[in-house]
Amino acid sequence: MFFRQTWEEVNLDNLDHNLDTIIKALNRKALFAIIKANSYGVGDFQVASRAVAKKAQYLGVSSLDEAISLRHQGITAPILVLNYVSYQHLLAAKKNNVTITVVSFEHAQKIKESRINGLRLHFKVDTGMNRIGFKDDQELYDAIIALKQDHDVEGIYTHYLDSSEANQITKEQFDSFKRTIKRIDHPFKYIHLANSDAIFNFNDDISNAARAGIAMFGLASNNKDLKPVCSLYTKIVHIKQVSEKETISYKGTYLTKNNEWIATLPIGYADGLNRHYQDQTVYVNNEYAKIVGRICMDQCMISLKNYQPIDTVVEIFGPHIPIEEVAKRLDTIPYEILTSISDRVARVYRRKRGIEKIDNQRLDNKNDCD
Ligand SMILES: Cc1ncc(COP(=O)(O)O)c(C=O)c1O
Incomplete structure (x- = not known):
């Protein structure tokens, strides 16, 4: 759960x-x-x-x-x-x-x-x-x-x-x-x-x-038969259209352009999305979008060309954004990307036929939260 x-x-x-x-x-x-x-x-x-x-x-x-x-x-x-x-x-x-x-x-x-x-x-x-x-x-x-x-x-x-x-x-x-x-x-x-x-x-x-x-x-060099296993997802929880030259997040490092849609994602550096992810690409509904402004502890913002409703799934890495590419852009290695995802992020173990197990370090073995 x-x-x-x-x-x-x-x-x-x-x-x-x-x-x-x-x-x-x-x-x-x-x-x-x-x-x-x-x-x-x-x-x-x-x-x-x-x-x-x-x-x-x-x-x-x-x-x-x-x-x-x-x-x-x-x-x-x-x-x-x-x-x-x-x-x-x-x-x-x-x-x-x-x-x-x-x-x-x-x-x-x-x-x-x-x-x-x-x-x-x-x-x-x-x-x-x-x-x-x-x-x-x-x-x-x-x-x-x-x-x-x-x-x-x-x-x-x-x-x-x-x-x-x-x-x-x-x-x-x-x-x-x-x-x-x-x-x-x-x-x-x-x-x-x-x-x-x-x-x-x-x-x-x-x-x-x-x-x-x-x-x-699936991340060894030199073997094309291996398949990717891990993907990191979040969802849009807030979206608004901003006017020109508004600031985004701490220290106002990003100035908006006119008619830009700014969506907020509930993922931040305490989840393993470290502050170097600023300016990196995510994938939303057939569109690549950019993380804009400073990444906060629990949240970050992305810039979208079009409106996307709340609950739209956003891929941080996965089928459309290979983890190797993310690692290269962040000047690190996939090992560090994977091990940095903190234990407050639930792990969802999935097979083709459906979800097999969910591990959530915060709530597992606690039955009073239904
Ligand atoms: C001693 C030792 N053996 C094996 C491994 C596994 O390496 P890899 O993940 O590249 O297969 C590691 C990983 O760091 C290691 O430290």
Whole structure:
């Protein structure tokens, strides 16, 4: 249920299609569905459920909080935390059956000292991101030797810094990772390095799993079979014709022309429509219109050539305005656009046959608002 006139629509048929496309490209390698940051804002429970139904072997999240939240929602599939988990929280990881990433020699020592055993571990190798991970093979080897008695050393992985097209850096990262795997010589169950782009752009002969995030939403480079999943909509709630040289919104940064129709939309920067969207294009009834004036916290205004009635649907991005184009114009990436849509925007999960589910963080589980 939701009462606002603003919502994100998630096309579950296209999500299923994209999962099938990714799985086909993986050619029997295991799929790790990366659903961190509430699955890029799309909804971690919904996306996890679809990925697991399609036989994803693992889910990847960014923190123990995200992992445990999924457990609370009934997700039983293996979950890997891709970022650092403090040695102080290992018991919570164990209790919730969450796999953790060992990110450094120091981290491995702390895990050893914690005297907690029986954890499932994946080791992160730093081949060029310089973010987290082992840079030194000897340290990695020593850490594995130190932990393998008491834990399940299940996986090893690295992360590409640019897999959007074939390039020398990716090749060097891959070669370095392959050398490390050969030197370590441990029977890892999972070896993984590709993200979405790499799944479609590089074939490698060392991994048996890959981590796909953005491709699930149709946004990997270089694959035309993927379909868009997410659209952001709002509705006109107020419209008026203005005269010449009126100001619009805070600071009066926009001066109207004669006979312009100004419509107000109930979406603002607190919804993820950040202030850089000013001057961007939206789609209204076969017409492209411009956001004019400063974007407010909860509202913004658009300029229309013609009158459109209240409740007319306005597309911020979707079938007529690809998210990639919006990202380019705002000098960012689709990941940021999607993860910025705040939790006060309801998520509507739709199939061709109709709406399957609506998630509204504000009102879900509260039955007193009918
Ligand atoms: C370590 C790691 N693996 C995989 C992914 C998934 O990347 P993508 O969404 O490009 O598939 C990410 C995303 O940021 C990541 O940080």
